[in-house]
Amino acid sequence: MNKNTALIIIDVQEAFEDEKWGVRNNPQAEENISRILTLWRENGWKVIHIQHTSDNPDSLFHPGNKGFSIKESVQPKDGEEVITKKVNSSFIGTDLEGTLKRNDISTVVITGLTTPHCVSTTTRMSGNLGFDTYLVSDATAAFGLPNHDNIYHDAETIHHVSLATLHGEFATIVSTGQLLDKIR
Amino acid sequence: MNKNTALIIIDVQEAFEDEKWGVRNNPQAEENISRILTLWRENGWKVIHIQHTSDNPDSLFHPGNKGFSIKESVQPKDGEEVITKKVNSSFIGTDLEGTLKRNDISTVVITGLTTPHCVSTTTRMSGNLGFDTYLVSDATAAFGLPNHDNIYHDAETIHHVSLATLHGEFATIVSTGQLLDKIR
Numbered sequence: 001m002n003k004n005t006a007l008i009i010i011d012v013q014e015a016f017e018d019e020k021w022g023v024r025n026n027p028q029a030e031e032n033i034s035r036i037l038t039l040w041r042e043n044g045w046k047v048i049h050i051q052h053t054s055d056n057p058d059s060l061f062h063p064g065n066k067g068f069s070i071k072e073s074v075q076p077k078d079g080e081e082v083i084t085k086k087v088n089s090s091f092i093g094t095d096l097e098g099t100l101k102r103n104d105i106s107t108v109v110i111t112g113l114t115t116p117h118c119v120s121t122t123t124r125m126s127g128n129l130g131f132d133t134y135l136v137s138d139a140t141a142a143f144g145l146p147n148h149d150n151i152y153h154d155a156e157t158i159h160h161v162s163l164a165t166l167h168g169e170f171a172t173i174v175s176t177g178q179l180l181d182k183i184r
Numbered sequence: 185m186n187k188n189t190a191l192i193i194i195d196v197q198e199a200f201e202d203e204k205w206g207v208r209n210n211p212q213a214e215e216n217i218s219r220i221l222t223l224w225r226e227n228g229w230k231v232i233h234i235q236h237t238s239d240n241p242d243s244l245f246h247p248g249n250k251g252f253s254i255k256e257s258v259q260p261k262d263g264e265e266v267i268t269k270k271v272n273s274s275f276i277g278t279d280l281e282g283t284l285k286r287n288d289i290s291t292v293v294i295t296g297l298t299t300p301h302c303v304s305t306t307t308r309m310s311g312n313l314g315f316d317t318y319l320v321s322d323a324t325a326a327f328g329l330p331n332h333d334n335i336y337h338d339a340e341t342i343h344h345v346s347l348a349t350l351h352g353e354f355a356t357i358v359s360t361g362q363l364l365d366k367i368r
Contacts, residue, residue: 087312088353116349121308128271128305137332147348148321148357161345164331165300169272173332 001183006046006105009033010090010112010119012074013052015060015067025155026141032176033111033139034073039183041077046103048096049076050112050122053084088121097129107132109179110171111139116162127170135171136179137163185367190230190289193217194274194296194303196258197236199244199251209339210325216360217295217323218257223367225261230287232280233260234296234306237268272305281313291316293363294355295323300346311354319355320363321347 012030040047051070052061060067076082085094100108108131110123119140126133142159146152167173174182196214224231235254236245244251260266267278274280284292292315294307303324310317326343330336351357358366 088308089312092309092312117353120349121312121354124272124305124308125276128273128276145348145351147344148351151344151348153345153348157341158345158349160331160335161337161342162349164329164335164337165304165342165346167329167332169301170305 001107001109003043003045004104005107005109006048006100006103007036007040008048008050008090008108008110008112008122009037009074010050010110010122011052011114012071012112013061013067014069014071015052015065016113018060018067020060021143023144023155024141025159026138029111029113029139029141030071030073032136035176036109036111036136036139036179037074039180043183046105047076047080048099049074049080049082050090050096050118051082051084052118053086055086088118089125090118090122091125091129100131105131107134109134109136111136113141115140115142115159116145120162120166123166124170133171134179135163135166135173136176137173138175185291185293187227187229188288189291189293190232190284190287191220191224192232192234192274192292192294192296192306193221193258194234194294194306195236195298196255196296197245197251198253198255199236199249200297202244202251204244205327207328207339208325209343210322213295213297213323213325214255214257216320219360220293220295220320220323220363221258223364227367230289231260231264232283233258233264233266234274234280234302235266235268236302237270239270272302273309274302274306275309275313284315289315291318293318293320295320297325299324299326299343300329304346304350307350308354317355318363319347319350319357320360321357322359
């Protein structure tokens with residue numbers, strides 16, 4: 001990895017503190033993202049923050065609500081790109097693909113929330129669009145989810161199966177430790 | 185559902201008969217897709233076949249190999265659209281989105297192989313692009329997969345967790361029976 005590798009941080013927003021989401025796994029995700037972000041900043045490599053936004057005033061992600069804010073530990077600094085999106089994929093309705101290409105980015109490292117939804121969807125499109133894609137297993141997290149028959153799948157299962165379905169097909173899955181070792 | 189609803193059949197190709205994929209669930213998928221396809225044909229509604237292709241002569245999906253063929257039970261008829269793709273998403277590198285829009289399709293019913301890869305990725309993009317998206321739970325199937333630590337997740341778990349992560353967020357999950365009841 002080198003200066004052509006972008007760090008993408010997806011939806012690390014206060015909205016996910018709301019109790020409506022239920023039980024979450026991997027509480028260390030934000031701390032791990034923060035460690036990775038520090039290294040990217042030290043190296044002067046490209047950082048792209050993705051921020052979910054909603055036009056619905058009742059949504060946790062409406063810019064008028066506290067939930068829209070990016071969490072303190074990964075707050076963007078001046079000069080870092082912030083791209084807002086309205087759907088799960090960071091590539092749909094945004095200029096993320098163009099931004100990456102204009103910056104000669106061929107490799108992306110994906111982190112953020114949540115594993116099965118915005119992170120998985122963005123990782124799938126990143127791989128399919130031809131970017132060499134890394135997803136950091138412990139720099140993302142999931143919430144438990146009921147299926148269409150109201151059978152509940154717990155957060156750990158959702159998280160690990162989501163990673164297994166991405167591995168090898170769309171992305172290389174690495175831990176924060178493995179990623180930092182690759183770079184230092 | 186009405187004439188503005190397209191049936192999308194993804195990658196029901198001989199390649200998936202190869203033993204390299206390991207253990208599969210839901211052997212009824214093809215039969216269920218065939219039942220749905222019959223109803224679409226009776227109604228004269230739009231059918232779109234997606235066929236995976238590879239430039240690599242060693243790939244099961246290379247047009248020179250038997251695996252490229254669409255299985256007999258869901259073979260396209262004259263006049264039905266066949267779109268080839270080279271990545272998991274049926275929307276990337278193809279004109280699927282344009283085809284749907286030109287045909288005034290606002291709703292899509294997705295079936296095919298495999299649940300966690302091409303079906304999930306296409307369903308995610310379909311929902312995110314704004315199509316009212318239905319995914320038929322027993323008209324798709326999964327293979328077991330090892331994760332990045334070589335821990336094996338069985339086909340049933342992969343299948344059901346993939347559906348749970350799509351449900352409500354990207355698509356409405358229905359069974360073949362529920363879908364046919366909705367239409368008849």
